[in-house]
Amino acid sequence: MIGFGLIKGLSVTFRNLFSPVFTVQYPDKRVGVFGLAKSKNKSVFELIKNEPKQFLFAFIGLAKVKVKVEQFPRFRGNEFVWYDDRCTACASCAKYCPLGIIEIVTHASGENLQAGENYAIDKFDIDTGRCMFCGLCVEACPYDALHMGTDFERGNYHRAKLVLNKETLISQDKNPSSWFRPQFEEKEYNPWDSDLSDYKDAGRHEKPSYEKIKQRWVNKRKFNG
Amino acid sequence: MSIKSEPITINLGPQHPSTHGVFRMRVTFDGETIIDVEPIFGYLHRGSEKLAEERTYTQVVTLTDRMDYVSSMLNNQGYILAVEKLTNIQPEPRGVWLRMIASELQRIASHLVAIGFLIQDLGAWGTPLTYSMREREKILQMFEMLCGARITNSYMRPGGVFMDAPQQFWDSLSSFIDEFPAAVDELERLLTSNEIIFSRTKGVAILTPEQAINASITGPILRSTGVPWDLRKNDPYDYYEKVDFDIPVHDAGDNYSRYLLRVQEMRESLKIVKQCVDFIEPGPVRPHHDQVPFLIRPPKGDCYVAIEGSKGELGFYLVSDGSISPYRWHVRSSSLINLTLLREMLVGTLFGDLFVTFGGIDINMGEVDR
Ligand code: SF4
Ligand code: SF4
Numbered sequence: 001m002i003g004f005g006l007i008k009g010l011s012v013t014f015r016n017l018f019s020p021v022f023t024v025q026y027p028d029k030r031v032g033v034f035g036l037a038k039s040k041n042k043s044v045f046e047l048i049k050n051e052p053k054q055f056l057f058a059f060i061g062l063a064k065v066k067v068k069v070e071q072f073p074r075f076r077g078n079e080f081v082w083y084d085d086r087c088t089a090c091a092s093c094a095k096y097c098p099l100g101i102i103e104i105v106t107h108a109s110g111e112n113l114q115a116g117e118n119y120a121i122d123k124f125d126i127d128t129g130r131c132m133f134c135g136l137c138v139e140a141c142p143y144d145a146l147h148m149g150t151d152f153e154r155g156n157y158h159r160a161k162l163v164l165n166k167e168t169l170i171s172q173d174k175n176p177s178s179w180f181r182p183q184f185e186e187k188e189y190n191p192w193d194s195d196l197s198d199y200k201d202a203g204r205h206e207k208p209s210y211e212k213i214k215q216r217w218v219n220k221r222k223f224n225g
Numbered sequence: 226m227s228i229k230s231e232p233i234t235i236n237l238g239p240q241h242p243s244t245h246g247v248f249r250m251r252v253t254f255d256g257e258t259i260i261d262v263e264p265i266f267g268y269l270h271r272g273s274e275k276l277a278e279e280r281t282y283t284q285v286v287t288l289t290d291r292m293d294y295v296s297s298m299l300n301n302q303g304y305i306l307a308v309e310k311l312t313n314i315q316p317e318p319r320g321v322w323l324r325m326i327a328s329e330l331q332r333i334a335s336h337l338v339a340i341g342f343l344i345q346d347l348g349a350w351g352t353p354l355t356y357s358m359r360e361r362e363k364i365l366q367m368f369e370m371l372c373g374a375r376i377t378n379s380y381m382r383p384g385g386v387f388m389d390a391p392q393q394f395w396d397s398l399s400s401f402i403d404e405f406p407a408a409v410d411e412l413e414r415l416l417t418s419n420e421i422i423f424s425r426t427k428g429v430a431i432l433t434p435e436q437a438i439n440a441s442i443t444g445p446i447l448r449s450t451g452v453p454w455d456l457r458k459n460d461p462y463d464y465y466e467k468v469d470f471d472i473p474v475h476d477a478g479d480n481y482s483r484y485l486l487r488v489q490e491m492r493e494s495l496k497i498v499k500q501c502v503d504f505i506e507p508g509p510v511r512p513h514h515d516q517v518p519f520l521i522r523p524p525k526g527d528c529y530v531a532i533e534g535s536k537g538e539l540g541f542y543l544v545s546d547g548s549i550s551p552y553r554w555h556v557r558s559s560s561l562i563n564l565t566l567l568r569e570m571l572v573g574t575l576f577g578d579l580f581v582t583f584g585g586i587d588i589n590m591g592e593v594d595r
Contacts, residue, residue: 005418
């Protein structure tokens with residue numbers, strides 16, 4: 001019968017009219033009075049009492065709250081997490097990057113040689129403006145010094161500002177993603193809840209102390225006779 | 226009184242909302258009827274094949290993501306199979322099963338996009354597209370759990386995949402397997418017996434099996450003409466021999482049968498995913514880096530590996546000169562070859578059918594131009 005298929009199709013859209021909304025308003029969501037109260041963790045009465053202006057805005061439908069999209073721990077974001085103390089300046093990351101956008105400049109440091117600090121890092125630049133966030137540099141890092149970050153929305157008007165230099169990398173928040181870091185996943189790590197500012201927590205193994213390395217060398221030499 | 230008319234040539238694209246990317250056509254009309262079509266490619270050429278010549282074999286995986294950006298996992302799989310064949314790498318079984326799960330999910334996602342945009346090209350702005358995007362979103366979220374990215378996955382590595390799937394992934398996969406058949410049913414109820422879709426797609430842009438085979442058309446378009454040719458069955462790679470699935474075939478060869486075929490293929494893909502989940506066993510997902518290092522040096526030689534992509538035969542030809550990067554990398558992209566019969570399909574149809582046919586062929590300009 002002609003028209004039956006159309007009716008059948010329209011019944012699907014009609015049923016979905018009453019089903020829960022699955023689209024997400026991003027980055028801000030318009031909310032009503034109750035939504036605003038919930039986002040501020042207050043009751044509606046408190047809202048009227050303390051912030052009558054906000055309440056009025058929400059009442060006429062103009063209030064907006066920030067939306068957080070669902071993400072997963074392996075998310076490869078527009079940011080890198082780098083631990084100065086773990087990095088030996090081996091430049092494996094720079095060699096493995098398909099685009100060659102990691103720039104490392106070092107000089108011989110002359111101290112703490114056997115603990116892997118033969119080189120002091122003068123420059124550690126990652127040009128995120130050209131990065132494609134493939135994560136190969138993270139896969140390459142043998143000392144778990146470099147991790148993918150989980151931040152995004154880092155739009156900028158200047159290309160030069162997209163370059164992450166050594167100072168920024170050291171000072172910024174450290175929420176590494178668990179991409180290629182199985183040790184994080186074992187601990188049910190969630191990058192948005194925890195902050196891994198201590199370099200010791202970030203690796204598969206701790207960086208051995210100078211004493212330990214010396215001990216090991218001595219032992220090995222003894223063993224080899 | 227008769228009205229004198231003469232053919233008019235219109236330039237469609239490269240920036241046109243319904244050409245699925247930057248694609249240009251010179252179309253000659255006689256009134257509303259198309260009398261000639263000349264496709265012009267190359268507006269999205271990024272030189273991926275040349276770029277590969279200065280990258281190592283593992284780094285090239287990132288380039289394959291960007292070819293057909295709605296089926297990155299399938300591109301990954303095809304390329305990795307070519308590297309494995311060239312280097313004689315024995316993949317780890319768990320890695321292979323994960324690869325199959327990922328690529329079948331990607332096939333579903335790609336077909337969902339194809340169906341959504343076919344209906345969008347018919348003029349139904351939004352509604353069916355939203356239904357298919359809702360399902361695709363679930364798949365993309367699973368990819369984010371697997372590998373941290375939704376489109377540019379770079380999930381696979383020579384010898385398997387880069388990392389095992391997290392527990393979260395298995396949970397959402399099992400709920401996806403339960404829910405997806407109902408979602409396809411809903412999509413079918415919405416579209417399959419719709420009279421508008423009948424009248425716009427049935428009998429439009431018909432291809433005969435002879436034409437399709439002569440032009441080496443592959444994928445859903447070939448199967449919609451009645452030729453049961455699917456590389457997963459006819460030349461099995463990975464573990465496709467071990468799973469049981471059917472190849473849907475239609476023989477009308479028009480846009481409607483292409484649509485129907487994609488719907489059925491999604492159901493078959495889900496069947497494969499289900500079996501993969503049953504077959505998969507714990508174990509390593511990629512060989513130890515002693516066996517497969519980051520810098521692979523395949524012996525001198527060449528190889529061609531083709532897989533059944535979402536749009537047809539996706540082939541990778543690699544030539545090695547024994548160094549760490551390919552001497553030549555060539556991609557046989559299915560979209561490009563499926564487009565070559567555009568003139569045969571479109572001459573004699575109306576202007577409105579042009580875009581519907583585009584949706585029916587399901588091209589991706591990223592793959593056409595590479
Ligand atoms: S994520 Fe990829 S492109 Fe970006 S710096 Fe690392 S290796 Fe290079
Ligand atoms: S690979 Fe790791 S340890 Fe080596 S230079 Fe890069 S960040 Fe530092």
